[in-house]
Amino acid sequence: MDYILATALSYLLLYKYVAFLTLIFLGSFILPLPDNLILLATGAFASQGIFNFPLTIILAIVVAMASDILGYVLTRKYGIAVLKMLHIKESHVTKVHRYVNDYTGITIFITRIAGPFGPAVNFLAGFLKVSWQKFLLFDFLGNLVDIVVYMVAGYILGNYWLDYSGQIGTIVAVLGSAILIIFVVIHLYNNRKKIK
Amino acid sequence: MKDFWSKNVKKLVALIVAIAVIAGVLSVVHHYFPQARPAGLSHRLLQAFQNSHGNLTAADSGLIRSWMTFDYVNKLFKLPADYLSGQLVISDTHYPNISIRTYAKNSHLNESVVLGEVEQDVRSYMLRAQ
Numbered sequence: 001m002d003y004i005l006a007t008a009l010s011y012l013l014l015y016k017y018v019a020f021l022t023l024i025f026l027g028s029f030i031l032p033l034p035d036n037l038i039l040l041a042t043g044a045f046a047s048q049g050i051f052n053f054p055l056t057i058i059l060a061i062v063v064a065m066a067s068d069i070l071g072y073v074l075t076r077k078y079g080i081a082v083l084k085m086l087h088i089k090e091s092h093v094t095k096v097h098r099y100v101n102d103y104t105g106i107t108i109f110i111t112r113i114a115g116p117f118g119p120a121v122n123f124l125a126g127f128l129k130v131s132w133q134k135f136l137l138f139d140f141l142g143n144l145v146d147i148v149v150y151m152v153a154g155y156i157l158g159n160y161w162l163d164y165s166g167q168i169g170t171i172v173a174v175l176g177s178a179i180l181i182i183f184v185v186i187h188l189y190n191n192r193k194k195i196k
Numbered sequence: 197m198k199d200f201w202s203k204n205v206k207k208l209v210a211l212i213v214a215i216a217v218i219a220g221v222l223s224v225v226h227h228y229f230p231q232a233r234p235a236g237l238s239h240r241l242l243q244a245f246q247n248s249h250g251n252l253t254a255a256d257s258g259l260i261r262s263w264m265t266f267d268y269v270n271k272l273f274k275l276p277a278d279y280l281s282g283q284l285v286i287s288d289t290h291y292p293n294i295s296i297r298t299y300a301k302n303s304h305l306n307e308s309v310v311l312g313e314v315e316q317d318v319r320s321y322m323l324r325a326q
Contacts, residue, residue, distance in 0.1 A: 006261075006262070048272065183210065
């Protein structure tokens with residue numbers, strides 16, 4: 001187990017909700033924290049009576065969304081200045097503009113669940129001025145699925161959550177990839193129909 | 197607002213259908229291709245579910261990790277609050293709200309040695325309790 005996760009788990013046990021909310025916020029905003037494993041562990045801790053299960057799910061969704069919205073708002077309002085601060089070249093953003101434009105909703109949804117690109121997509125969505133409704137809707141759905149799946153899995157696995165953490169991560173990544181592939185296929189099919 | 201929903205309703209439906217299709221395919225594979233299931237996975241998951249709220253035994257002392265606090269270990273194994281501090285002669289004022297790793301570091305002890313001692317003490321207590 002890596003040092004960051006071990007430290008995060010110790011803090012979770014010591015400072016409970018304050019640590020949980022801080023870790024979720026920072027992980028969703030910019031830091032590469034193992035958020036999904038933290039959710040899995042918190043689900044297990046909830047099954048042991050250390051956290052309140054429904055309250056933790058609600059708080060996690062609210063804080064993860066608040067953090068995502070902050071990233072989105074920053075680049076939506078300050079755009080290039082924020083990108084420069086983050087050492088992201090504007091040309092890199094415009095290159096992916098077209099791709100993201102086609103798959104905005106699903107990109108936001110998938111990056112909440114799998115992979116480390118959630119914070120980058122928030123910044124990008126703000127920079128590309130993705131509509132508020134679209135961002136909030138797919139951000140909510142992605143966070144809801146991610147948080148509920150990991151926390152319920154942790155709650156069910158309880159004392160043995162660590163033994164299955166690898167398998168759970170793989171299953172979620174495979175499901176995320178499958179959803180993405182289905183969307184790409186649908187998109188390509190629609191494009192082909194338009195050309196005809 | 198209306199425009200937003202009319203534009204995205206197809207994507208939302210597709211998303212829900214995609215999740216449902218994947219869940220359906222997985223359940224069909226699970227039902228009709230038992231050889232594709234990891235050996236004993238259902239049984240292990242069921243066992244894990246049953247144990248998740250059950251009492252731990254001496255054999256479970258291997259679950260202890262150095263990131264765990266003494267307070268957590270006490271709760272997990274239902275140990276008296278002063279049992280581990282007595283066994284390990286812990287004088288750290290942060291006990292039990294300190295992780296095994298931090299305690300070992302603060303006391304200039306080897307982390308894995310302390311972890312091994314905690315496991316041993318928990319195992320002994322649980323065997324006596326059984």
